[in-house]
Amino acid sequence: MKKEVFSLCFMCSVRCPIQVIVENGQVKWIEGNPHVPGMEGSLCPRGAAGIALLNDTQRVQSPLIRTGPRGSGKWKKASWDEALSYVAEKLKEIVAKHGPQSVVLGERTQLATHVSKTFLRALGSPNHFTHDAICKGSVNTACRSLFGYTDAQMGADYKNTKHIVFYGRNFFEAVEVRAVNNLMEAVENGAKITYIDPRVTVTATKAHDYFMIRPGTDLALNYALMHVIINEKLYDTRYVQRWVDGFAVLQDFVQPYTPEWAEQETGIEAHRIVTLAREMAKKKPSVIFHYGYRGASHPNEIYLRRSILILNVLMGSVEAKGGLFFKKGPGEVGGKPARKLTEQEGLPKVDVVRFDKVGTPDFPLPDKDHGVGQRLPLAILNEDPYPLKALIAYRFDPLMSIPDLNQNKRALEKLDLVVSIDINYSDIAWYSDVILPESIYLERLDCIQQANGLKPQMFLRQQAVSPRYDTRPGAIILKQLAERLGFGQYFPYETMEDLVRWQLEGTGFYLEDFNKKGFVAYTDKQILWNREDGIKFKTPSGKIELVSSLLENAGFPSFPAYEPVQVPPEGHYRLMVGRCAQHTHVSTQNNPYLHELVPENRLWINTKEAQRLGINNGEWVEVSSKVGSGQIRAYVTDMIHPESVFMLHGFGHEARLAARSFNRGLADTMLQENVTDMIGGSPALDHTIVTVKRVQ
């Protein structure tokens, strides 16, 4: 029997719409949803490797309870009832002894995040966090400081842009299929790409202009761009007058930051900076300075993100065709969004300080909806603000995602209970006391995706096949755990279908509506607000706040003076990390097909520096930082700035049962120091200095 199922990919976090062909209970074919513009059949390599994940025998096949020491790989196969009861009993003991706030749940943001949040609130703990801050915490805060919206409420109109500037945003290797195709279309219509990165990526090879910037100096470049734009009056005068608060302050602030000054700092010739500013101004407002992800991530990252966004503001590109836009929800057209479990009446509000202290004077600004995950090991080790005793890691791997692997391990050792809800033997699963295996995206119906944008829509991840192994959807696992803990009433469903129907109540849409194309739309027209009087900024002033009330009220300046990054001493390098098209962070390295394409990471090092150190291409080198060291093969190339070395994120796995990826390459978290932008919330992933030497 053959059937076609519309669904959503989950090989990475983008959730591309897909069509799956199933024959006799087997997935035979996956392609991009042909009904969705920009997809039309296309996939990325990770999406194409979905079948390999489904049939991989090296994923977790049943609930497991640890029998040997942590990380020994000694497990007892358990029934679901046994494993869930085990976890529930342990949690009860911990809550009784240390209070509910000693339980933390960290996850990769996903469609069932409202279920996890409900679980923790019902338990009475404030300690839910997502991976978001690690990815883009400062982008979020910067957006709120200027516009009153989070970054997730903003988008970029790639299709109509005329010039886009990327800061280490490796657009063509971090493939979001629709976005890539939209930008390709723009390029075919004459749009330009400028790419700024100390390292040459695929995106650099596709760009019209490339700046090999000195690592850590993106902010200097931006201040110089502003200097030119303001002094040559290249900005959108009308837009700035109508919508911008604090322009005069910015005007004074940027005066010292001339292109000639920036040339010294960034290594980019002054005339190229001037030219870029003028070119962007010619195409305004259909231009984009791309605000995330990557770019120079340092403890002052918030100011880098703000500077990128301010450049857009000066160009008048915010809420312009071909620029940035605010995502419109169903409310714009009189519709209702899908319900979330967190909206239930009677669900307890938890008013306790969070483990990461977000929302307190110590750490006032990051988004409480996501928390700041990289503070977790510090909170555990210092028992600050209180002891943490249990961690539920839901498809999030703190070991490999949070800087300073050794410290992360020391923190884990202090916990009484570590539970993983995962599909793979991730490294955190490997160090867990209990693994509760989740069904993969092809094996489960998932919660509604409320896709806001220029056209608000809803998408659905529909189940294609029954689970290959003894696995369950995460929303069912958490419900069954909740029942054992005595608060099952907040999970009013037995099956995922019940839950989705509950979510859709009152929206006017039904589960069956998704069968035809995989999505439903609230409107067929794109909504852009009127630039004269209709842009609804959510700041206190209703304007774009260059001088930000959010920042200033918390005691932070809007425009602190530029502080140069440290030049690495001779023989030292700034460690940069990034990704490739074939892997998703730490989660796909063991996929048979993706592993074959990119089996390990290498240390990129500039040819001249390598010569100085006597390192030949392909040789083993030892890389060391203040917090750790490890061995990796060198990739000697002219394609990287001499002050920096680079490695792909996500390698060096220690979970032996994920046999393909085990011990291949080196984990960047082994070397990175755990430093945070204490205003914006991002980890300073490019702030670590390392030494490199040849392994004798």
Added chain:
Amino acid sequence: MSQYYLFQDIKKCIGCHTCEVQCKANKGLPAGPKVCQVVEVGPKFVGALPRASYIFMPCFHCENPWCVAACPTGAMQKRAKDGIVFVDEELCVGCKTCMSACPWGAPQWHAETGKVVKCDYCKDRVDQGLKPACVTVCTTHCLHFGKPEEIREIRRERHAKALSPLD
């Protein structure tokens, strides 16, 4: 004899290897044999700009294929109706003669079956009026497949557009 063409619009290729992965998934192949592959040339600096090419290399389905001529069992065949070169698995004895004969490395060794596999333009799909797996899912739709006149039309359209950093 009519032939299909597979044309890669190299300016749009981002070297992501989706084609390779989908080819394997469609044919149910393990890690190892690469029935098609993307070869990266570069990057190197051309002036101040780093440039690279990502070249798609499937089987070229030659007019007079050396692999077909070399095959001792008749397993390697060129389909009369459209010129697609394919391996008849029943007849393949795994002698690898075709692999030595092909200058492009198109026939690949499948260690688990002990036979040769190669690109057959997904003839099962083509017979149903579909495009080969690699073409259907190509991220940027840079691969095009069709009869010579169709490809000529696509190329004409593409040249008509004023494009690309590489011009």
